[in-house]
Amino acid sequence: MARFILDVASKGPKISHEELKKVIDIHKDYFGGFVSTITLVDETNENQFYEEELEDDPSLNDLNEEQINNFKKSNREFLNDNPNQLNINKLKNNLNEAGLNVIIFD
Numbered sequence: 103m104a105r106f107i108l109d110v111a112s113k114g115p116k117i118s119h120e121e122l123k124k125v126i127d128i129h130k131d132y133f134g135g136f137v138s139t140i141t142l143v144d145e146t147n148e149n150q151f152y153e154e155e156l157e158d159d160p161s162l163n164d165l166n167e168e169q170i171n172n173f174k175k176s177n178r179e180f181l182n183d184n185p186n187q188l189n190i191n192k193l194k195n196n197l198n199e200a201g202l203n204v205i206i207f208d
Contacts, residue, residue, distance in 0.1 A: 107165070108125075109163075110125055111147060112145075112147055115146060115147060116145045116146050116147075117142075117145045117146075119200060119201035119202060122142070122145075122200060122202065123202050125140070126140065126197070126202065141172075141173055141176050141177070142172075143165070143169040143170075143172040143173045143176075144166075144168070144169045144172065148166075
């Protein structure tokens with residue numbers, strides 16, 4: 103399985119619920135039928151989007167330690183909660199806490 107890092111510029115200092123919903127909707131529309139996950143590791147515009155400065159310091163767009171740790175924490179929580187299958191209710195609760203209305207049909 104391939105892994106990607108997607109940087110999405112937000113209109114403010116943090117990604118809004120509307121912007122986050124657009125990203126999730128695009129992921130669902132294009133990858134909903136495949137085994138895939140999406141993990142928010144940083145809701146700010148920090149540590150990314152340095153274009154002109156990259157010639158002098160290419161490390162500016164590197165993931166920082168907090169972003170890496172956020173990914174590891176999210177990944178390990180998922181595995182600890184349910185090592186054999188997707189914990190859809192935890193995902194639903196996390197998205198609902200982020201202000202997105204998610205309904206699960208059994």
